[in-house]
Amino acid sequence: MPAARLEVAGLSAGYGPTQIVQNITFDVPAGGRLAILGRNGVGKTTLLAxxxxxxxxxAGSVRIGDVELTRRRTSARALAGVGYVPQSRDVFASLTVEENLATGLKGRSRAALAEAYEMFPRLGERRRHLGGQLSGGEQQMLSMARTMLGQPSLLLLDEPLEGLAPVICDELMSMITRLAGSGDVTVVLVEQQIERALDFADRVLILERGREVWSGAPDALRADRALIERLLGVGIH
Amino acid sequence: MAGLSTLAKTSDRAFPFAAELMGVLSIAALGMLGFLLFPDDLAFLTRLIGITLLVLSLDLVTGYCGVATLGHAALFGVSAYAVGNACIGGIREPILLLGVGIIAGTIMGAISGALITRFRGLPQLVLSIAIGQLVAALANKLSSVTGGSDGLSGITPDPVLGLFRFDMYSRTAFTFSLIVLAVVFVLLLRFVRSPFGLLCRGIRDDDLRAQMIGATVYPRLVIMYAVSGAVAGVGGALNAMTAGVVGLDSVSFERSAEVLVMLVLGGAGNLWGALFGSVVFQIFEHIVSATNPFHWMTLVGLLLIAIVLFAPRGLSHGVAVLWPKIFKRGGRA
Structure with a gap:
């Protein structure tokens, strides 16, 4: 599937009657890279979910390309081209790496598994290991590789670097940048490592208490250290 | 047997065709062993094979999909009655009768699955019992179709392929059943390794994760239930053809509970475990009930308690864990 434009309009959502994100509106052009930033608990994960x-x-609507997703179920959204790599690293613990990857083929032949091993050679070395036996970084690679095997047009990444060693973060970010650079997929990244997120994105959206409080180019945010300190509670170098 | 099971479990993931070859060889070896150990009781071994197919069928929904059921005998029994009636009605060719069993099992599996897999946990379990009891009650009441408590008799299939007559020593019945079991087992090994089978295991692990990669959970579980019904249908068909009679026990709650015990004994979520558990349980029960007719149930109960205490994930898993240790110790010595 080619990269698709993401359009979100007036989106309010939460869990049951509790509203967590409120009236969010943004769009990401096909092949674009959006970073969603904010302190803990402001609704970034809920927005991706x-x-x-x-x-x-x-309230509100979600659309990718020409497809209206608003009332579709999770599995239908996945089939429509949304790839989601959640914070919890959704590998199937009782399946091997290869079996986990095979579940993401969506009708493609098993020969396509080679793409995943090319993307993350480490997975090739671990192909007979159970998902539950992998390290956090390897599970993240597996989750991402499996999602990419489905050839999504929109990739949602929820804190992919959380809890990983710096060297693994470098490896993952370099792969995410390469994927986004290919122009075949639109990427929405939620990340707590601000500098890495700013290096990656071509646009930034900041949330506070479930609302959009700032959006713009990464360089504009970088230039305003006081704003970063106020909205994100961190300093950057 | 233990060695074969362990080897097969390892090779199952590493070398797909090796696993299938191992399946055929293991079943052939078990058959030859059974032929040598119980030469005068091939009818028992033939019945064992029919029940083993039911245990494999149960493994598909319980072990691979995490569906709790205590009414699985309904799939087996309905197929057995369908085959019995077809045979009495004039369809006597064994392969055709297998087809009748598969169709009846698939339909019953799809209906049961459509109802049972809508729910989770205790409601699911209770619903499965209710369906099983409903089928058992119907089998008892519809005596014109099922023979009621007397059973459906007069099932006399033609010779297999027009050549091999079902003899009184059950040699044909046993050989035919063994070949059918081998074919079904190999097909199932392939099926559970397919992306469909793998996604079913993913649903068992976490259905939300499965949905996030595009798996539609409910239709998939219903399809798996229908496939499970087809396998149970093969078991029911063999049972009807080889025994010549179908009784109410084939749809009973006890039958459903017993096959669940066999599956847990062998190890759920593993076809080798289902095969292993079924064979071990039935042979143990057969020997113990013959040698001690008064206390055999106690001995079977003690076996189950021991298994649950020392190998809670089933004999196949216990063997898989112990085998390398024993092998290593032997190697050092």
């Missing part, structure tokens, strides 16, 4: 149909939508 809502795009994937995993939370309760209260």
């Amino acid at each position: 809502t795009l994937m149909g995993l939370s309760t939508r209260h």
